[in-house]
Amino acid sequence: MTFSIFYVFKSNPNDPDEINRMSSAPRTLFDKLWDAHVVVPETDAAPAVLYVDLHLIHEVTSPQAFTELRARGIAPRRPDRTKATMDHSTPTTPADADGKFHYYTQASETQVDTLAANCNQYGIELFDMQSPQRGIVHVIAPELGLTQPGMTIVCGDSHTSTHGAFGALAFGIGTSEVGHVLATQCLLQRKAKTMAITVEGPLAKGVGAKDVILHIIGVIGVNGGTGHVLEYRGSTIRAMDMEQRMTLCNMSIEAGARAGMVAPDEVTFAWMAQTPRAPQGQAFEEARARWSQFSSDEGARFDQEVVIDARDIRPTLTWGTHPGTAIAVDREIPAAKDGAAQKSLDYMHFDAGHSLEGTPVDVVFVGSCTNGRLSDMREVAQVLRQRRIDPRVRMLVVPGSELVKRQAEAEGIDAIVRAAGAEWREPGCSMCIAMNGDLVAPGQLAVSTSNRNFEGRQGPGSRTLLASPMTAAWAAVNGKVADPRELFVEEVA
Amino acid sequence: MTAFAALTSRSVVLPQGNIDTDQIIPARFLSTTERAGLGKHAFNDWRWQADGSPNPEFAFNQPQNAGRQILLAGANFGCGSSREHAPWALVDLGLRAIVSSQIADIFRNNSLKNGLLPILLDETIVQALMQHPDDELTVDIEARELRTPNGDVHPFPLDAFARTCLMEGVDELGYLLLRDPQISKYEEHSHAS
Ligand code: SF4
Numbered sequence: 001m002t003f004s005i006f007y008v009f010k011s012n013p014n015d016p017d018e019i020n021r022m023s024s025a026p027r028t029l030f031d032k033l034w035d036a037h038v039v040v041p042e043t044d045a046a047p048a049v050l051y052v053d054l055h056l057i058h059e060v061t062s063p064q065a066f067t068e069l070r071a072r073g074i075a076p077r078r079p080d081r082t083k084a085t086m087d088h089s090t091p092t093t094p095a096d097a098d099g100k101f102h103y104y105t106q107a108s109e110t111q112v113d114t115l116a117a118n119c120n121q122y123g124i125e126l127f128d129m130q131s132p133q134r135g136i137v138h139v140i141a142p143e144l145g146l147t148q149p150g151m152t153i154v155c156g157d158s159h160t161s162t163h164g165a166f167g168a169l170a171f172g173i174g175t176s177e178v179g180h181v182l183a184t185q186c187l188l189q190r191k192a193k194t195m196a197i198t199v200e201g202p203l204a205k206g207v208g209a210k211d212v213i214l215h216i217i218g219v220i221g222v223n224g225g226t227g228h229v230l231e232y233r234g235s236t237i238r239a240m241d242m243e244q245r246m247t248l249c250n251m252s253i254e255a256g257a258r259a260g261m262v263a264p265d266e267v268t269f270a271w272m273a274q275t276p277r278a279p280q281g282q283a284f285e286e287a288r289a290r291w292s293q294f295s296s297d298e299g300a301r302f303d304q305e306v307v308i309d310a311r312d313i314r315p316t317l318t319w320g321t322h323p324g325t326a327i328a329v330d331r332e333i334p335a336a337k338d339g340a341a342q343k344s345l346d347y348m349h350f351d352a353g354h355s356l357e358g359t360p361v362d363v364v365f366v367g368s369c370t371n372g373r374l375s376d377m378r379e380v381a382q383v384l385r386q387r388r389i390d391p392r393v394r395m396l397v398v399p400g401s402e403l404v405k406r407q408a409e410a411e412g413i414d415a416i417v418r419a420a421g422a423e424w425r426e427p428g429c430s431m432c433i434a435m436n437g438d439l440v441a442p443g444q445l446a447v448s449t450s451n452r453n454f455e456g457r458q459g460p461g462s463r464t465l466l467a468s469p470m471t472a473a474w475a476a477v478n479g480k481v482a483d484p485r486e487l488f489v490e491e492v493a
Numbered sequence: 494m495t496a497f498a499a500l501t502s503r504s505v506v507l508p509q510g511n512i513d514t515d516q517i518i519p520a521r522f523l524s525t526t527e528r529a530g531l532g533k534h535a536f537n538d539w540r541w542q543a544d545g546s547p548n549p550e551f552a553f554n555q556p557q558n559a560g561r562q563i564l565l566a567g568a569n570f571g572c573g574s575s576r577e578h579a580p581w582a583l584v585d586l587g588l589r590a591i592v593s594s595q596i597a598d599i600f601r602n603n604s605l606k607n608g609l610l611p612i613l614l615d616e617t618i619v620q621a622l623m624q625h626p627d628d629e630l631t632v633d634i635e636a637r638e639l640r641t642p643n644g645d646v647h648p649f650p651l652d653a654f655a656r657t658c659l660m661e662g663v664d665e666l667g668y669l670l671l672r673d674p675q676i677s678k679y680e681e682h683s684h685a686s
């Protein structure tokens with residue numbers, strides 16, 4: 001079997017740790033991914049040198065890394081293992097008649113041009129503004145099959161955890177580390193602790209992956225995962241498609257975790273089989289055999305275990321200024337238990353003791369690397385079909401990639417969105433980070449399918465409620481926060 | 494990176510928990526290809542009012558806090574984004590150490606690469622220190638301890654490797670580059686070739 005040969009190659013028969021590892025001691029998925037990428041093992045004196053299979057870069061966190069490399073006279077070691085896209089500061093309005101894109105600021109355009117120049121100089125593949133495969137970094141890599149089970153994947157972006165949905169060890173790094181990976185294809189890492197999050201049972205109608213992850217963060221807290229890598233398991237997770245698993249893993253960082261992951265299975269392999277960059281033919285079968293080994297062994301020990309009953313999960317939103325302030329749509333906002341919670345309430349103009357249901361909404365944003373995929377677009381279309389959004393609401397629907405956009409348009413989703421009175425935009429991060437001019441105005445309340453509700457995240461003074469695409473679209477129709485389970489009551493009536 | 498020399502300073506206090514990187518430096522200031530000069534945007538939306546004038550209530554605008562190099566912050570400081578612009582901005586603001594009971598992983602990592610020392614202490618100790626921001630605190634990186642003028646000694650955890658890098662002012666890239674033979678060997682023998 002190819003996999004075991006791979007391990008024999010990497011083992012050192014004189015190293016007692018290695019022998020121990022080679023024995024039958026059960027290992028977690030994270031242990032296996034870690035072991036397979038250790039170039040130099042960690043010691044008390046120094047962290048491990050860990051090999052990086054795939055390095056993703058974008059315009060915002062890479063320029064200073066290239067500058068540093070140039071200053072030291074170093075060229076990228078494996079430009080073939082780095083892939084670049086432009087997403088954060090790019091406009092979501094189409095190019096003008098001359099094919100020119102209009103950037104929010106000159107600095108944004110300079111950043112995008114700098115990325116193109118760096119990629120050009122070093123032979124790094126770039127999905128640029130003209131590419132039919134461009135999009136948000138965490139949407140396009142899985143779509144293209146660049147993301148594969150068993151890989152280590154890093155990016156100067158904390159939501160790199162998204163790729164863990166494929167059974168990869170994927171995490172965000174800073175710009176200095178972007179430079180390290182460019183120069184050496186490696187990172188210095190201390191091994192993280194592990195946390196198993198087991199979710200069991202069926203999800204109710206109107207409850208999706210976004211509600212599951214918001215609920216989990218509400219349970220373990222915004223710092224509950226600090227120092228840990230999360231593995232999501234259980235029947236609820238197994239029943240999820242790849243896009244739902246990506247939504248889930250995406251927000252692992254919002255619980256403070258470095259990474260989140262789901263062991264690959266037939267659902268994963270079926271996704272891989274239809275991607276252009278996955279191994280093809282016989283090579284696919286071999287890869288699949290290797291990928292199948294990446295799951296936690298029976299009896300593997302985790303540092304922490306959390307069990308969640310899926311039946312407890314209702315449509316969930318946040319009321320405060322961090323993602324840990326998650327509550328079910330029909331539950332009351334809790335009383336402030338400290339100064340920080342009171343500051344959150346004051347910033348959001350909310351009072352404890354009220355539920356979010358009925359709160360008037362100014363802006364609805366559907367998009368981002370959390371919920372900008374085809375299934376999210378379909379969910380929104382389902383709600384908006386033959387309905388109109390409240391005229392007081394501004395709603396932006398921003399596909400996560402060019403491919404998502406084309407597929408959605410082929411299904412007529414753009415027409416449904418426009419007919420409902422919402423805006424159908426070009427792909428990018430858009431209002432998730434509000435760097436490109438797509439802003440929520442000061443004081444306005446947005447229901448957003450993105451991942452962060454920090455003060456000012458969607459523009460200075462903006463107030464954000466995080467929610468699923470279905471909850472967001474239903475809020476747009478109602479002009480206020482509403483329970484999406486009503487949609488299914490209507491269906492029956 | 495310059496070597497982390499002895500540090501003795503009074504502190505600035507931001508007691509709030511969960512201060513995220515969007516507060517440390519809002520995203521709209523990330524449209525830069527430089528790393529210098531971000532200090533003026535550190536805590537931008539708390540520090541400057543809509544008309545551009547300083548918010549007199551904010552700690553970093555208070556005259557007695559000028560020049561202080563230690564920040565005492567609420568738990569889970571630096572949560573959120575991986576932007577290294579956050580420690581760049583804080584270092585540019587003049588800070589050299591952050592004391593908190595919990596510091597988010599990526600931010601902590603990024604700080605160490607920029608000579609900004611993350612100091613983890615128990616919440617009760619952090620709370621006690623916050624009561625006396627005018628005390629001259631001494632950070633002894635070699636002994637891995639923070640000392641107060643009344644003789645309290647608070648040991649803090651610091652990875653041996655990170656300590657060496659900080660003390661000698663060397664960065665990790667040099668260390669990694671020296672591992673080239675092992676990296677090449679890994680590439681030959683793994684599926685990574
Ligand atoms: S969509 Fe938002 S969270 Fe995702 S990569 Fe873009 S800015 Fe970051």
